[in-house]
Amino acid sequence: MKKHYFLTTALLFSLFTYSQVGIGTTNPQEDLHIAGNNSTIRIESLNITNNPLNDGINNSKVFVDSNGNFTLTPPNFTAGGSGNSNLPLNFLIDVPDFIPDNVDGLPAPYDRLGRIATSNTTNESLEVFIYSVTFTTPQACTVEVKHGITVVISGSDMSIPSLAYINDNKTRVITSFFCFDVNNDGLSPAEKALQYGTKAQFYCSVAGGSLGYPYMNSQGYATLPPGTHSIHFFGIITDPPNTMTSVGFGGATDYLKMRVYN
Amino acid sequence: MKKILPYIFTLVISFSYGQVGINTNTPQEELHVAGSNSTIRVEGLNSTNNTNNLGVGSSSPVYVDADGDLVLGTLTDNVEILFDSEDYLMNVQDPTNLVNQTGGGAGYSQAGIPIGGTAISFTLTRPAIVEVNYSVSFTLGKNVAPNSRVDDFRARIVQLGMYFRTGNYLGPAVVNDYYGNPINGGPWCITSNCSELGGLLAINGQFYNNISDRDGEWKSYRNTASDYVVLGPGTYTPMFACQLAVGSTLGTGAMKLYLGTSKDEVQIIAYYFN
Secondary structure, three states: OHHHHHHHHHHHHOOEEEOOEEEOOOOOOOOEEEOOOOOOOEOHHHOOOOOOOOOOOOOEEOEEOOOOOEEOOOOOOOOOOOHHHHOOOOEEEEEEOOOOOOOOOOOOOOOOOOEEEEEOOOOOEEEEEEEEEEEEEOOOEEEEEEEEEEEEEEOOOOOOOOOOOOOOOOOEEEEEEEEEEHHHOOOOHHHHHOOEEEEEEEEOOOOOOOOOOOEEEEEEEEEEOOEEEEEEEEEEEEOOOOOOEEEEEOOOOOEEEEEEEO | OOOHHHHHHHHHHOOOOOOEEEOOOOOOOOEEEOOOOOOEEEHHHOOOOOOOOOOOOOOOOEEEOOOOEEEEOOHHHOEEEEEEEOOOEOOOOOHHHEEEOEOOOOOOEEOOOEOOHHHOOEEEOOOEEEEEEEEEEEEEEOOOOOOOOOOOOOOEEEEEEEEEEEOOOOOOEOOEOOOOOEHHHOOEEOOOOOOOEEOOEEEEEEEEOOOOOOOOOOOOEEEEEEEEEEEOOEEEEEEEEEEEEOOOOOOOOOOEEEEOOOOOEEEEEEEEOO
16 A cells, blocks of 8 residues: 555655656647547636736736647736737737928918919929828737828918919819828838829819818828838828919828737 | 445545646646647537637637637627617608708707617617718708709708717717817817707718709708727717708898708627627
């Protein structure tokens, strides 16, 4: 009987080393193989009693830390934190009114015209850089952009400054798009050639039409490496020959949202 | 036989160790699976046994339930479509969805009541990135009838934004996001006399123009937009504020717009925090 007790004690207190272990199987296929149609692993430190990140209502996402240990603690998590500290893995960059309302520093009442571009009577098409926003991605990711740019359209050159209804009955087209400057080191011709979220709408009126702010809305996706990048917005005015079209981009409340999927 | 029995007893109950190592003599955790390519296979989570396994060629997120048991995420653990309405606003032409034309400048009016009234809302139990997608119909004209269309050829802007009310559609308007920041840098006046402020989302504006009071389309239009906002736990109801603006109102005169007169699509999708 002494021998038996010794063996039992040994089993309970020694550290056991296996090469492969099967639970519910005698033929393990991995280092640890837990067989059975309904098999799972219980880790009590992750349960509702022991882990404040387990709310017991919804299942809690499991991560592995740098040691490979299972954890419920998400990346960049701050205990008891709020706000941006505990963003989801796929987070959101929100830049309200991302284009300054008075880029050219004009006096009132011309101080809400944004970035002004004027296609005068000699131009039939004009492209203008509107504004850029710098942002940082922590790792290689796919970025989703949704935005709205306010527009005001005048029949006189707003940069003078002035404002006048378009009254020539001619249709013109206002276009916007955006590009990504990877690493924020200057928008190269190749980067400029990748144009996303192109949106265009027409304008045409007699006197007394709109001098207000419709929105140019669009969206697009891009895959980016980790680092600091910038998103550059451009506008295009297209109008008939001998036609004056002055457009202010971003004079009212614009919005820019970037979902980062990493 | 008497001697063998204690061994069998031992084998059955002895799976209670302090620490177990696989491929290591010095386990650092209760269960330590060593080896640079080591992994754990749990058959209860494989694609044969678990319908939440996304199958060959895809990895599936792993969660724990309240007991700490490893489980596979269901659809709603990550992302949830809270709302997918095929026709959101009541298809009427009455004061509840009327937007009167304003001159230049801001002048949103709330318009439209959800079909289903106070029964319509969605609830977030956790903070979430909320995506909104809408396509909302409108009809416009002088008297919104076939023989009184816009006839002054003055370009008008039809501007539309979504905002949330707390609780049902009669609750107070939501101004700030989860972080306490004004939604989209707002708020905006959402009634014509600015008696209430709201945080507008997915603001969209397009032009309308027409020159004949008997010809030209005056219905079947839609404003469409998409946006994100971070919201905290709570019950919310999507609502709309609309503006019909023209620089000079001297042309056709008082103009009306009715919102939601045809089918409207509204989708609310929650992407939950960690």
